[in-house]
Each structure stands twice: as C-alpha cells, then as structure tokens.
Amino acid sequence: MNPEQRGAHPKIARIWRGRTPAARADExxxxxxxxxxxxxxxxxxxxxxxxxxxxxESEFVTISYWESVEAMSRFAGADPRRIxxxxxxxxxxxxxxxxxxxxxxxxxxxxxx
Numbered sequence: 001m002n003p004e005q006r007g008a009h010p011k012i013a014r015i016w017r018g019r020t021p022a023a024r025a026d027e028x029x030x031x032x033x034x035x036x037x038x039x040x041x042x043x044x045x046x047x048x049x050x051x052x053x054x055x056x057e058s059e060f061v062t063i064s065y066w067e068s069v070e071a072m073s074r075f076a077g078a079d080p081r082r083i084x085x086x087x088x089x090x091x092x093x094x095x096x097x098x099x100x101x102x103x104x105x106x107x108x109x110x111x112x113x
Contacts, residue, residue: 010045010065010108014072014080015101018060019094025051025058028092032060035086040064043075057094069102 020028029051040047044064052059066072072080083097090096 008045008067010067011105012066012069012072013103013105014064014066014076015103016062016083016097017101018089018092018097019057020060020092021094022053022056022058024092025053028058029060031088031092032062032086035088036062040075044072065105072102 029049033049037047037049040062044066046065048063050061050063052061064072069080076082076084081100081102083100085096
C-alpha cells in the first residue's frame with residue numbers, strides 16, 4: 001500500500017474469476033501470485049486470492065479493494081471492467097474470462113488480514 005493510501009477505506013471491490021485444470025492448479029497459483037497478486041499489493045488497499053479445488057478443476061478468485069473507481073482505473077486502465085490477462089493465462093485457464101465484477105462495498109466489519 002502506498003503511503004497516501006494510509007487511512008483510506010475500501011469502497012469498491014473488483015472481483016476476477018478463472019478456472020484451471022486440477023493438474024495445473026498449483027503451478028497457476030504460484031504464477032498468479034507472482035504476476036497478478038504482487039502488483040496489486042502495491043496499488044490496491046488490499047487483495048485476496050481465493051481458491052476452490054473441485055473434481056477436475058480449480059477456481060481462483062481475486063478480490064482487490066479500492067477507495068474509488070478512479071483509483072482502480074489508475075491501475076486497471078480507463079475501463080476497470082476490462083480484463084487484463086496475464087501473459088500465460090491462455091496456457092493455464094480453461095477459458096479466458098471476459099469481464100470482472102465491480103461491486104460497491106455496502107457494509108464491512110471484522111478483520112480479514
């Protein structure tokens with residue numbers, strides 16, 4: 001988190017989902033963390049990487065938290081709903097997602113970190 005973000009409260013959540021074959025899930029998790037999560041750690045107020053292993057495939061969900069759509073746009077580009085696939089996503093993912101979900105945070109309590 002940048003120093004100017006200290007004290008900022010998340011108002012927006014940006015959610016990305018992708019699925020990999022089960023046999024590639026561990027490899028993709030490491031790749032996604034290195035090339036997707038680490039850059040978000042420097043820009044977003046917070047980020048979570050979630051994983052659900054199922055028979056035959058694993059789903060990954062990345063949630064990043066932002067103080068505003070404008071702040072998110074500085075990271076994601078003019079259209080924050082636009083997907084920015086990682087270089088090796090076509091190699092790993094069952095299908096390339098075509099959108100992200102952006103939600104206003106209506107209420108928040110507790111600690112997640």
